[in-house]
Amino acid sequence: MTPRTLPSPVHADTAPRFDLEAALARAGVSQRLLRQCEARGLIAAAEPRYTHAHVTVLRFARRALALGFAMDEIERLVALWRDEERTSAEVKRLTLCRAEALDSRIEELQATKRVLERLADLCRGDHGPACPILDELVELRGFAATASAADCRSAPASP
Numbered sequence: 001m002t003p004r005t006l007p008s009p010v011h012a013d014t015a016p017r018f019d020l021e022a023a024l025a026r027a028g029v030s031q032r033l034l035r036q037c038e039a040r041g042l043i044a045a046a047e048p049r050y051t052h053a054h055v056t057v058l059r060f061a062r063r064a065l066a067l068g069f070a071m072d073e074i075e076r077l078v079a080l081w082r083d084e085e086r087t088s089a090e091v092k093r094l095t096l097c098r099a100e101a102l103d104s105r106i107e108e109l110q111a112t113k114r115v116l117e118r119l120a121d122l123c124r125g126d127h128g129p130a131c132p133i134l135d136e137l138v139e140l141r142g143f144a145a146t147a148s149a150a151d152c153r154s155a156p157a158s159p
Helices: 018-029 030-039 052-068 072-083 088-122 130-139 148-155
Strands: none
Touching: 018 030, 018 072, 030 052, 052 072, 072 148, 088 130
């Protein structure tokens, strides 16, 4: 199987060119991402005319971002994509590292969710001003250590 490479610039003079808005629309990216790609050398600054090769790299970056890769990782992935002598082992290593980082982030988010649910359980949710959630956010007291918090646990939430 042949490694996938960028579109060939051999026919650059005859290749269709797009203005900024058309390139952004074709790639499905923001101008900010385009500028980041230019700043990192992933694409050459081509304003006012962009080629299919620019759009292809921008789409690549968009998809990689959607999978959770950071711009530094995307920069490395684009370099690997362009390198016909690359090995897939490094691409796999980068991908597995990103998956591990996402696992860690998921664990952090789940822990945060549990804290939020515990805080919500402590709050009466009535028309009174007392709110253990706000108290916890300003660190007036710990959400599990107060008598009023215990009172909130047994009170039904108002609709």
